[in-house]
Amino acid sequence: MTFVDGPVTVRVPATSANLGPGFDSLGMALTWYDEVTAEVTESGLTFDIEGEGADEVPRDETHLLYRAMAAAFDLLAEHPSGLHLTCRNTIPHGRGLGSSAAAIVAGVVLARALVDGGEDRVDDRTLFGLATDLEGHPDNVAPALFGGFTISWVDGAAPETLRLDVDADVTVFVPPEAVATSVARGLLPAQVPHGDASFNAGRAALLVAALTGAPERLISATEDRLHQTYRAEAMPESYKLLRQLRVEGVPAVVSGAGPTVLAFAHGVGDRTPDGWVERELRVSSQGAALVP
Ligand SMILES: Nc1ncnc2c1ncn2[C@@H]1O[C@H](COP(=O)(O)OP(=O)(O)O)[C@@H](O)[C@H]1O
Numbered sequence: 379m380t381f382v383d384g385p386v387t388v389r390v391p392a393t394s395a396n397l398g399p400g401f402d403s404l405g406m407a408l409t410w411y412d413e414v415t416a417e418v419t420e421s422g423l424t425f426d427i428e429g430e431g432a433d434e435v436p437r438d439e440t441h442l443l444y445r446a447m448a449a450a451f452d453l454l455a456e457h458p459s460g461l462h463l464t465c466r467n468t469i470p471h472g473r474g475l476g477s478s479a480a481a482i483v484a485g486v487v488l489a490r491a492l493v494d495g496g497e498d499r500v501d502d503r504t505l506f507g508l509a510t511d512l513e514g515h516p517d518n519v520a521p522a523l524f525g526g527f528t529i530s531w532v533d534g535a536a537p538e539t540l541r542l543d544v545d546a547d548v549t550v551f552v553p554p555e556a557v558a559t560s561v562a563r564g565l566l567p568a569q570v571p572h573g574d575a576s577f578n579a580g581r582a583a584l585l586v587a588a589l590t591g592a593p594e595r596l597i598s599a600t601e602d603r604l605h606q607t608y609r610a611e612a613m614p615e616s617y618k619l620l621r622q623l624r625v626e627g628v629p630a631v632v633s634g635a636g637p638t639v640l641a642f643a644h645g646v647g648d649r650t651p652d653g654w655v656e657r658e659l660r661v662s663s664q665g666a667a668l669v670p
């Protein structure tokens with residue numbers, strides 16, 4: 379028998395990438411989770427999907443979770459006769475809270491857990507590389523897999539990450555309409571002024587210090603010149619809320635590629651625009667974890 383008996387369940391956190399100046403590098407796991415169960419069956423591919431995206435995502439081999447599982451099974455050189463996948467989705471899609479990274483990380487972790495002795499054959503670093511290839515950038519994948527606050531970079535072809543434990547109060551303001559990450563990436567220029575690159579390098583370094591012991595620096599440390607303004611046209615309400623919070627002295631950023639706005643504070647929910655949803659969260663020290 380190549381596969382374990384019975385179902386395997388994984389819980390994966392939402393993530394916020396960039397955090398202002400750390401484009402495609404910084405990210406953090408949040409206390410907001412999707413849960414997915416996978417079981418090997420005799421044949422076919424079947425789904426039970428509830429919650430976010432249940433009416434939109436496909437129920438076939440093109441489902442993102444399945445595509446990630448298939449890539450991991452290829453790596454393990456094991457292929458199940460069939461699969462049943464149960465998805466309990468709570469992370470909203472296309473809002474800048476890492477739903478695609480959560481699905482990909484859930485898929486690669488589940489595939490490894492379903493194979494007998496999978497953990498001895500594929501280590502976490504390899505899973506991180508595979509998941510990053512599928513997502514296209516490491517900044518959501520790293521905290522989704524490892525939890526906490528992560529600084530990620532790409533060394534040659536291989537992504538690397540450094541994980542730090544941080545504790546922070548976070549409020550996310552989630553608008554009703556999605557903006558696909560691919561669309562938001564398409565708004566970025568191919569080149570940026572040297573002064574803006576230098577500005578962000580200083581702020582990103584300061585943000586690491588601010589999150590690990592100098593919270594009074596968060597307002598300066600969350601400034602950005604590399605992505606947020608370029609994307610404002612696709613999310614004008616988010617940009618307006620971002621400016622309003624920052625003028626009031628609340629350290630706020632666009633979460634990931636947007637349109638969610640993230641503030642490093644609790645007790646700011648009275649700024650929530652009509653029709654939006656706000657949630658007070660913390661940093662999740664735990665990344666993807668199998669549920670016993
Ligand atoms: N749990 C999921 N199951 C299936 N597909 C998903 C899931 N989560 C995300 N996706 C796919 O990823 C898309 C959203 O990814 P993206 O635009 O990167 O936004 P974000 O990752 O910020 O939520 C969805 O429209 C859907 O196609």
Ligand SMILES: N[C@@H](CCOP(=O)(O)O)C(=O)O
Nearest residue numbers: 395402474475476559634635
């Ligand atoms: N660095 C990426 C982050 C995308 O995060 P998501 O949660 O919006 O998928 C970018 O800014 O494009």
